[in-house]
Amino acid sequence: MAGLNPGGRSPEASNLQRLGVFGGTFDPPHLGHFILAAEAIQQLALTRLLWVLTADPPHKQGRAVTPASERLAMLQAALASAEQAGETGFELSLIDIDRPPPHYAIDTLALLRQQHPGAALVYLMGADSLADLPTWHRPQEFIARCDEIGVMRRPGQAVDLAALESQLPGLSVKVRFFAAPLVQISSTELRKWLASGRNCHYYLPPGVLAVIETRRIYR
Secondary structure, three states: OOOOEOOOEOHHHOOOOEEEEEEEOOOOOOHHHHHHHHHHHHHOOOOEEEEEEOOOOHHHOOOOOOOHHHHHHHHHHHHHHHHHOOOOOEEEEOOOOOOOOOOOHHHHHHHHHHHOOOOEEEEEEEHHHHHOHHHOOOHHHHHHHOOEEEEEEOOOOOOOHHHHHHHOOOOOOOEEEEEOOOOOOOHHHHHHHHHHOOOOHHHOOOOHHHHHHHHOOOO
């Protein structure tokens, strides 16, 4: 890859917009999400990062998920706080809010491709999600629709990319690893703490806690 721009693109392609696609339930959106997003923008040379709120996550069927309207209000507050702090690279996408379920990543990418023709789409995920990729809905087609797959790898976390490549040919050339500080913040734990009345002020972006308290989310 020597001599190429981030993502392995030629100098002629360096003027293309590189859009990160960060999908999730964000229940609630916390500082760990924002650290990951900021590192992805820097290390993967992204033009912008699209926060895609998944209204009806297929992998969480049968589990309690906070209503999408509440999660949207929290994410909007978090992104407003980031903008006030000077972050200009984040953008909210309603692509999975404005359509009926199920919300599979492969369909999200197809719709984003229509909205952003000519842009490079870099789908973001954790190393654990990469390991589970063979179980995703139509994973081979998902890989084909990504220009790149940005994978956050924790310090010391091993990924057997060769084994995954044997199951999903063409995957390894799309993967771009990036690192982020190890921040042990869990949305599951935060929901429990908030329900118990514990102070979570330092785990959440400014504005999110106000939305939680006003709407009595998790109470």
